[in-house]
Amino acid sequence: MRGLIRLFAVLPAVAAGLGAGVLAFWPIGEAEPASFPVGDVERGAYLARASGCVSCHTNAALKGASLAGGAPLDTPFGTFVPPNITPHPVAGIGKWTIQDFARAVRQGISPKGDPYYPVFTYSFYAGFTDQDIADLWEAFRTVPPVAEAAPAHDVGFPFSFRSGLKLWRAKYLSAPVTDAYMGASSPWNRGRVLVEGAAHCAACHTGRNLLGGLKDSARFAGNANLPGGSKAPSILVADLAAAGFTVPNLAYALQSGLLPSGDSFGGSMAEVVTAGTSFLTDQDREAIATYLLDPEATGTVAAPPSAPPSATPPSATPPADPAMGGMDHSKMGMTNEN
Amino acid sequence: MKWTGAIALAASAVAAVALAHGGASGVVLERMKGMAAMRDTVAELAPMMQGAVPYDAFIVSEGAAVIASHAGNTMLSLFPDGSLEGVTYAKPEIWSNWQEFTTLAAEMKLYADALAEAAPNGLEPAPAPAAEMAGMAMPPAVEVARGPTVAELMGYAERAPDSPVSRGQADPGSVAPTLASLAADDLFNRISGTCSSCHAQFRTGRN
Numbered sequence: 338m339r340g341l342i343r344l345f346a347v348l349p350a351v352a353a354g355l356g357a358g359v360l361a362f363w364p365i366g367e368a369e370p371a372s373f374p375v376g377d378v379e380r381g382a383y384l385a386r387a388s389g390c391v392s393c394h395t396n397a398a399l400k401g402a403s404l405a406g407g408a409p410l411d412t413p414f415g416t417f418v419p420p421n422i423t424p425h426p427v428a429g430i431g432k433w434t435i436q437d438f439a440r441a442v443r444q445g446i447s448p449k450g451d452p453y454y455p456v457f458t459y460s461f462y463a464g465f466t467d468q469d470i471a472d473l474w475e476a477f478r479t480v481p482p483v484a485e486a487a488p489a490h491d492v493g494f495p496f497s498f499r500s501g502l503k504l505w506r507a508k509y510l511s512a513p514v515t516d517a518y519m520g521a522s523s524p525w526n527r528g529r530v531l532v533e534g535a536a537h538c539a540a541c542h543t544g545r546n547l548l549g550g551l552k553d554s555a556r557f558a559g560n561a562n563l564p565g566g567s568k569a570p571s572i573l574v575a576d577l578a579a580a581g582f583t584v585p586n587l588a589y590a591l592q593s594g595l596l597p598s599g600d601s602f603g604g605s606m607a608e609v610v611t612a613g614t615s616f617l618t619d620q621d622r623e624a625i626a627t628y629l630l631d632p633e634a635t636g637t638v639a640a641p642p643s644a645p646p647s648a649t650p651p652s653a654t655p656p657a658d659p660a661m662g663g664m665d666h667s668k669m670g671m672t673n674e675n
Numbered sequence: 676m677k678w679t680g681a682i683a684l685a686a687s688a689v690a691a692v693a694l695a696h697g698g699a700s701g702v703v704l705e706r707m708k709g710m711a712a713m714r715d716t717v718a719e720l721a722p723m724m725q726g727a728v729p730y731d732a733f734i735v736s737e738g739a740a741v742i743a744s745h746a747g748n749t750m751l752s753l754f755p756d757g758s759l760e761g762v763t764y765a766k767p768e769i770w771s772n773w774q775e776f777t778t779l780a781a782e783m784k785l786y787a788d789a790l791a792e793a794a795p796n797g798l799e800p801a802p803a804p805a806a807e808m809a810g811m812a813m814p815p816a817v818e819v820a821r822g823p824t825v826a827e828l829m830g831y832a833e834r835a836p837d838s839p840v841s842r843g844q845a846d847p848g849s850v851a852p853t854l855a856s857l858a859a860d861d862l863f864n865r866i867s868g869t870c871s872s873c874h875a876q877f878r879t880g881r882n
Contacts, residue, residue, distance in 0.1 A: 382828035403830030594871035599718025603874030
């Protein structure tokens with residue numbers, strides 16, 4: 338009897354051990370190029386800001402040094418702390434090569450070959466070009482090094498077993514579709530690159546399944562379970578239009594934090610605006626709005642419910658927009674307080 | 676049929692109000708009304724600030740006065756210690772970080788008062804000297820460019836003060852005399868930045 342119990346106890350452990358061993362040796366990732374183009378520091382800094390590197394890896398609430406480690410993110414899988422990615426040789430990424438950096442950013446693999454947790458939104462950066470990587474690398478090298486490492490993640494078993502993430506990668510990891518769409522305007526295509534790639538809107542605005550994979554069927558339909566109990570509203574075109582958004586006023590919201598209702602973003606989205614989209618150019622904000630409000634690239638943007646029937650884009654001297662005239666759209670709950 | 680529609684519309688409007696303020700009473704209801712008044716005013720002014728509708732200095736000035744009337748000490752008086760009863764979006768952090776809340780309420784009043792006075796300035800950019808005198812020092816050795824610098828983008832330099840969402844970093848009192856010389860949209864951006872900053876810290880999500 339005792340032997341039987343032992344068998345039941347030991348066999349799964351042995352099987353799990355074997356599985357873990359296999360996972361640990363399962364190679365992931367692809368080789369990065371031996372050489373990269375010369376980076377453009379300004380372009381890289383802009384991309385770092387647009388991609389959320391700075392906002393996530395900086396603990397603004399505690400007035401922490403830039404990129405020296407972000408505010409902890411509480412998730413159902415544990416608490417993750419965005420690490421110090423300043424060029425400090427010990428506490429940061431100072432010993433990395435550009436190949437290490439490229440592998441981390443667009444493949445989600447550490448220099449030691451470990452997969453990163455998907456809380457780091459590397460899947461959205463998978464389409465970054467060699468030039469993008471070189472630009473980012475130059476910009477990161479300008480950051481003052483900070484000698485203090487960020488605290489480790491606090492993640493329990495089984496999620497603490499990093500090799501298990503290889504299974505997750507095999508099932509859920511896919512590069513975003515950001516190719517130019519023939520026939521669409523250039524702002525639309527630029528918007529697609531930003532929304533689907535660098536700006537990684539879906540990371541918050543698309544729901545996730547129990548394993549943290551994005552639910553493709555609920556793309557942009559909102560997520561009520563963000564880290565820390567926050568929630569992100571739907572940014573499906575119908576919901577954006579119902580909330581009174583137009584291309585100009587959505588672009589303005591991404592600059593100012595103000596919604597058409599007169600309310601302002603709170604919580605996570607306030608941070609996204611303050612530490613992210615408010616740094617973008619007007620053209621990029623308009624591109625994001627153009628893409629989100631016309632996801633099918635029809636060339637026209639649906640007017641909000643209270644707007645006149647004409648849905649043509651605003652001319653040089655835009656007419657008065659009744660949707661912006663103080664009407665209350667707040668019941669749509671597009672406030673994104675957290 | 677028309678009547679049914681009208682009744683349904685009226686009912687939904689009542690329901691919307693009930694939802695918005697559902698269950699709130701007393702001081703909580705009072706401050707919700709104040710916030711709603713500010714929100715509606717901001718919604719009215721925002722299109723002017725974007726140039727989407729013609730600028731009207733009178734409306735801007737009146738609107739700014741409405742915002743000012745709900746800001747500062749008026750706002751603080753509606754947040755007595757621990758007033759979280761019933762349905763409220765207020766976070767307890769308001770009272771654990773009362774100094775910050777007070778600062779934001781004061782900034783709101785300061786900027787709104789300034790906008791009420793500065794409304795005739797319109798949307799033209801304020802003259803450069805006035806902007807410089809606004810008391811917010813540029814980081815040394817950083818080139819003044821149209822867009823953010825590399826250091827600002829990478830986060831290791833404070834952002835230049837003309838950014839719409841960076842609220843006043845300097846002591847508000849020291850900048851008051853020059854605020855009214857700023858362009859209306861600059862002040863409006865400061866007001867909206869204050870809204871955002873306060874909501875990000877002190878307002879909970881809705882269910």
